Amino acid sequence: MSTSRQIEIWFEFGSPYSYPSVMRIEDEAAKRGVHVAWRPLALGPIFKNLGWQGSPFLEQPQKMAYMWRDLERICARQGLPWKKPSVFPRGCLLPLRVATLAQDEAWVGEFCRAIMLRHFGEDRVIDDAQLVGDVLLALGVAPGDTIATAQSEPVKQALRAQTERGRQLGIFGGPTFFAAGEMFWGNDRLDEALDWAARA
Amino acid sequence: MSTSRQIEIWFEFGSPYSYPSVMRIEDEAAKRGVHVAWRPLALGPIFKNLGWQGSPFLEQPQKMAYMWRDLERICARQGLPWKKPSVFPRGCLLPLRVATLAQDEAWVGEFCRAIMLRHFGEDRVIDDAQLVGDVLLALGVAPGDTIATAQSEPVKQALRAQTERGRQLGIFGGPTFFAAGEMFWGNDRLDEALDWAARA
Numbered sequence: 294m295s296t297s298r299q300i301e302i303w304f305e306f307g308s309p310y311s312y313p314s315v316m317r318i319e320d321e322a323a324k325r326g327v328h329v330a331w332r333p334l335a336l337g338p339i340f341k342n343l344g345w346q347g348s349p350f351l352e353q354p355q356k357m358a359y360m361w362r363d364l365e366r367i368c369a370r371q372g373l374p375w376k377k378p379s380v381f382p383r384g385c386l387l388p389l390r391v392a393t394l395a396q397d398e399a400w401v402g403e404f405c406r407a408i409m410l411r412h413f414g415e416d417r418v419i420d421d422a423q424l425v426g427d428v429l430l431a432l433g434v435a436p437g438d439t440i441a442t443a444q445s446e447p448v449k450q451a452l453r454a455q456t457e458r459g460r461q462l463g464i465f466g467g468p469t470f471f472a473a474g475e476m477f478w479g480n481d482r483l484d485e486a487l488d489w490a491a492r493a
Numbered sequence: 494m495s496t497s498r499q500i501e502i503w504f505e506f507g508s509p510y511s512y513p514s515v516m517r518i519e520d521e522a523a524k525r526g527v528h529v530a531w532r533p534l535a536l537g538p539i540f541k542n543l544g545w546q547g548s549p550f551l552e553q554p555q556k557m558a559y560m561w562r563d564l565e566r567i568c569a570r571q572g573l574p575w576k577k578p579s580v581f582p583r584g585c586l587l588p589l590r591v592a593t594l595a596q597d598e599a600w601v602g603e604f605c606r607a608i609m610l611r612h613f614g615e616d617r618v619i620d621d622a623q624l625v626g627d628v629l630l631a632l633g634v635a636p637g638d639t640i641a642t643a644q645s646e647p648v649k650q651a652l653r654a655q656t657e658r659g660r661q662l663g664i665f666g667g668p669t670f671f672a673a674g675e676m677f678w679g680n681d682r683l684d685e686a687l688d689w690a691a692r693a
Contacts, residue, residue, distance in 0.1 A: 356665050356666075359678055363677075363682075366685070446685075463558070463559065477563075
């Protein structure tokens with residue numbers, strides 16, 4: 294699925310550990326001359342297909358409690374704003390569809406970072422046309438047309454198809470990276486995946 | 494549970510990601526002037542108490558397949574021997590009891606590394622008196638007496654009590670580190686935990 298000197302990031306806006314990866318992947322990739330391919334997917338169907346009710350954190354409260362503290366430490370080290378979401382998991386279908394629509398656009402990275410910051414840095418509801426529209430406007434992208442297209446059947450279908458492709462690739466959580474055919478799971482593997490891509 | 498400039502490593506010989514941590518923790522701790530407190534525990538009872546049948550990897554074959562590849566990459570980077578265990582999870586009660594008995598002895602680190610190397614570097618059966626005896630002998634420790642004591646009721650009870658203490662501390666997998674009261678889960682957090690301990 295990967296070409297040389299490219300890294301794919303498979304992620305969802307509801308995925309906590311996707312936050313720090315989404316925030317820094319483009320800067321880190323640029324340092325290594327690696328292209329970032331954005332691959333938004335819906336983790337809910339992935340989890341259900343694996344026989345889980347939803348996020349594995351929901352069934353493992355001890356691990357979830359640890360995860361929030363771990364993420365807080367990661368954000369502190371990375372200098373990222375952090376506000377624990379008051380709802381988990383939080384719906385993110387609209388921004389996910391916009392990211393799918395825009396995944397090859399120059400503004401996709403900035404869009405993803407803006408949504409992630411509102412979710413994990415500000416505890417905002419992100420599955421919201423007003424919030425997504427404001428983000429688009431700040432990027433100089435027409436909100437009305439973009440949101441309408443994002444909610445059209447072809448884009449819904451594109452997200453479904455991408456999610457299914459992710460499942461077939463063996464993805465079981467976010468973020469997942471592919472570099473030169475090699476799979477790396479989790480924010481902790483971002484640098485290793487980038488190095489792998491750079492050596493390809 | 495931690496004192497200043499000390500790191501606790503809670504681990505099991507059957508735990509794959511405990512292998513790379515056990516192998517390097519003493520060297521890394523020494524560089525930072527941090528004392529290592531060895532805390533062997535039995536993960537089976539921990540998992541069962543969380544409502545799982547056993548290792549979460551057993552219920553998540555995709556994640557388990559990924560884990561083996563990930564561990565192979567980690568071993569390659571760390572220069573560690575790697576041979577995928579032909580049995581998972583592998584029993585480890587006898588060496589676990591010896592480690593419990595010896596957790597404050599000068600030779601405990603060397604013992605743990607030797608057992609881990611035989612498990613994940615050589616795919617050997619480690620819940621075995623001959624193998625454990627050979628390891629003890631190489632360390633200059635009397636095998637017969639040590640194994641007999643390890644199988645005595647007080648040591649069995651000490652391991653049970655330590656496991657229960659780990660559960661109460663919120664442990665849900667291995668390796669888990671505690672440094673100045675802060676919990677860190679997973680081989681990926683070893684350096685962060687050591688730095689935390691060094692700053693304490």
